[in-house]
Amino acid sequence: MAEIHLKSLAHSYDTSANPPEYAIRQMDHIWHDGGAFALLGPSGCGKSTLLNIISGLLKPSEGDVLFDGVRVNEIPPQDRNIAQVFQFPVVYDTMSVFDNLAFPLRNMGTGAAKINSKVTEIAEILELTDVLSKKAANLTADEKQKVSMGRGLVRDDVSAILFDEPLTVIDPQLKWKLRRKLKQIHEKFKTTMVYVTHDQLEASTFADKIALMYGGQVVQFGTPRELFEQPNHTFVGYFIGSPGMNFLEVKRCKEGVCFDNIAFPLSDAEKKALQHSTSNNLKLGIRPEFVHVWDKPNSQAHEASVEFVEDLGTYKIVTLTLAGVSIKARLQEDQKVPHKSTFISFPEQWLMLYIDEFLVEKENNHE
Amino acid sequence: MNKPHSNKAWFLVLPVFILVAFSAIVPLMTVVNYSLQDIFDVSTRYFVGTEWYREILNNSRLQDSLVRQFIFSGSVLLIEIPLGIGVALMMPKSGKWSVISLLILALPLLVPLNVVGTIWQIFGRADIGLFGWALNSLGIDYNYAANPIDAWLTVLLMDVWHWTSLVALLSFSGLRAIPDAYYQAASIDRASAWAVFRYIQLPKLKSVLLIGVLLRFMDSFMIYTEPFVLTGGGPGNSTTFLSQALTKMAVGQFDIGPAGAFSIIYFLIILLVSWLFYTAMTHSDNK
Numbered sequence A: 001m002a003e004i005h006l007k008s009l010a011h012s013y014d015t016s017a018n019p020p021e022y023a024i025r026q027m028d029h030i031w032h033d034g035g036a037f038a039l040l041g042p043s044g045c046g047k048s049t050l051l052n053i054i055s056g057l058l059k060p061s062e063g064d065v066l067f068d069g070v071r072v073n074e075i076p077p078q079d080r081n082i083a084q085v086f087q088f089p090v091v092y093d094t095m096s097v098f099d100n101l102a103f104p105l106r107n108m109g110t111g112a113a114k115i116n117s118k119v120t121e122i123a124e125i126l127e128l129t130d131v132l133s134k135k136a137a138n139l140t141a142d143e144k145q146k147v148s149m150g151r152g153l154v155r156d157d158v159s160a161i162l163f164d165e166p167l168t169v170i171d172p173q174l175k176w177k178l179r180r181k182l183k184q185i186h187e188k189f190k191t192t193m194v195y196v197t198h199d200q201l202e203a204s205t206f207a208d209k210i211a212l213m214y215g216g217q218v219v220q221f222g223t224p225r226e227l228f229e230q231p232n233h234t235f236v237g238y239f240i241g242s243p244g245m246n247f248l249e250v251k252r253c254k255e256g257v258c259f260d261n262i263a264f265p266l267s268d269a270e271k272k273a274l275q276h277s278t279s280n281n282l283k284l285g286i287r288p289e290f291v292h293v294w295d296k297p298n299s300q301a302h303e304a305s306v307e308f309v310e311d312l313g314t315y316k317i318v319t320l321t322l323a324g325v326s327i328k329a330r331l332q333e334d335q336k337v338p339h340k341s342t343f344i345s346f347p348e349q350w351l352m353l354y355i356d357e358f359l360v361e362k363e364n365n366h367e
Numbered sequence B: 001m002n003k004p005h006s007n008k009a010w011f012l013v014l015p016v017f018i019l020v021a022f023s024a025i026v027p028l029m030t031v032v033n034y035s036l037q038d039i040f041d042v043s044t045r046y047f048v049g050t051e052w053y054r055e056i057l058n059n060s061r062l063q064d065s066l067v068r069q070f071i072f073s074g075s076v077l078l079i080e081i082p083l084g085i086g087v088a089l090m091m092p093k094s095g096k097w098s099v100i101s102l103l104i105l106a107l108p109l110l111v112p113l114n115v116v117g118t119i120w121q122i123f124g125r126a127d128i129g130l131f132g133w134a135l136n137s138l139g140i141d142y143n144y145a146a147n148p149i150d151a152w153l154t155v156l157l158m159d160v161w162h163w164t165s166l167v168a169l170l171s172f173s174g175l176r177a178i179p180d181a182y183y184q185a186a187s188i189d190r191a192s193a194w195a196v197f198r199y200i201q202l203p204k205l206k207s208v209l210l211i212g213v214l215l216r217f218m219d220s221f222m223i224y225t226e227p228f229v230l231t232g233g234g235p236g237n238s239t240t241f242l243s244q245a246l247t248k249m250a251v252g253q254f255d256i257g258p259a260g261a262f263s264i265i266y267f268l269i270i271l272l273v274s275w276l277f278y279t280a281m282t283h284s285d286n287k
């Protein structure tokens, strides 16, 4: 097992281009030893590229990859003690399931008795025992993917197992079950696991910590709750949550920042950050879950017109317009559904200030 | 369940049926017809049953031809299939050099059969041919016109030169169709280069190789033009393969009846061997 440190890492597939286009833009990141991590982000943001750099299938064009502090840039995947599972199942068609699972062990020169017990154990966990003697070519897509995973799991030399959207081809029912299974395997073996996905639900059910990636960089690394409550970039706010965060473009004014003619007071730390910055790209973000919808007018509420209401079964999302800007709010289960217009307020503790798309901390803990 | 029954659907099959009838069944039945009769002229013919068949099967010259033919086709497959795969494995995967090597490989396939024969006929001559001259200068006594083994090897070499490209191109397309993830997974699994070939490339090549094997078998089993142009089937009968033996019988001696029986047997052998290859290469899938 190992800690994986990505140091000033950047990657461009075509370094001859001028200027080079970066699939990974310079970043630093540490995957701690033994954790279950998700690497979450939209398609094309560089997740697979990052994973292939960690496993050694790709050599980064800039920066270093360190395993437990040792630079491994030049070490090929075979010698990195890394297992990787790909989006589409890779099985050795002509081999039996048993031979597939035993393949990496045999290549390492493991003894037959050890192979037998290890393969049996993993087949048991993945519920492949019944098909062990079957030819891999004749398996269903999800059995094949389990075999692909199994080839990573049988090895006990691995420092980390990397999963690149491994459940794409699996039925939703089974997806959930396999994800649980992976989680259990993690709890049992405590191997570092990095799980790539573009599905936030998948990420939060699997991982202790999620790295959210955007435009070739990890923009936030935190627990699912941190990503939800304190998105440190507007993209995180927009990408996490369903629907994503509401953003109001605001201007400086003497109370702090103002939207239309509504003034929002700021914390001392926020005020200070605002003074230090000359930018006019200022936004306030608030999650639909935290927008307060009132049945009756009151002193702190603002009238907003109702555009439409979506019923999502257990709760409803209402889309409102306030001063020409669309705002979504989540209604409580027992709450009256407003018609035409309603009154909303923004609890101060859930209002996040973003300068140039980056979060300003409400309290300055760094001083 | 009672489905409405209509025979009109048969009309839709009719065009295909007519096409197949005229292109295959009618000519074949004509040959069957010939093979069962002794024909002297248009009005004088006798039904002879299986007599021609017995005669053909007992004809020792034809038996020799058949053995020669099997050895030839076997050699062609044993050389061209592995060689073609090898060439495909060594080809650049992409870029300018990939295109150039594809073009070079395609060239021999564009040369007509009789031209191939003529090229090698001259190329192999000891007096004016570069190949024959070079071999003889090296002290190798090479003469395809006099030495049966030399003639035989020349025909084989010609075929390899002409058709290995086909296998290579088929294999190349098969290799290109293997997703990168297979190679990536193999390197993560620490597979050796041989294991990658044995467990990834070869299995993925199976379907194109099946086509390659069938095409090369059928084609080489019917080889005619090249040995005919090179030595006319000689020296002696050493390069007289089945097609040429058949032509001699049908056109040269005008023995239509035996030639008909010969054709049918020839056809059945090709069918049988192709079927054997096909089942041998596909049946291992079902387990």
Ligand SMILES: Nc1ncnc2c1ncn2[C@@H]1O[C@H](COP(=O)(O)OP(=O)(O)O)[C@@H](O)[C@H]1O
Pocket (backbone or CB within 6 Å): A013, A023, A041, A042, A043, A044, A045, A046, A047, A048, A049, A050
């Ligand atoms: N082999 C490659 N050659 C060139 N560009 C690539 C290659 N693979 C990926 N890219 C580019 O790099 C970026 C990141 O891709 P990828 O890592 O596959 O994203 P993700 O896995 O998050 O969907 C994309 O813009 C993609 O077009």
Ligand SMILES: [Mg+2]
Pocket (backbone or CB within 6 Å): A047, A048, A049, A164
């Ligand atoms: Mg990807």
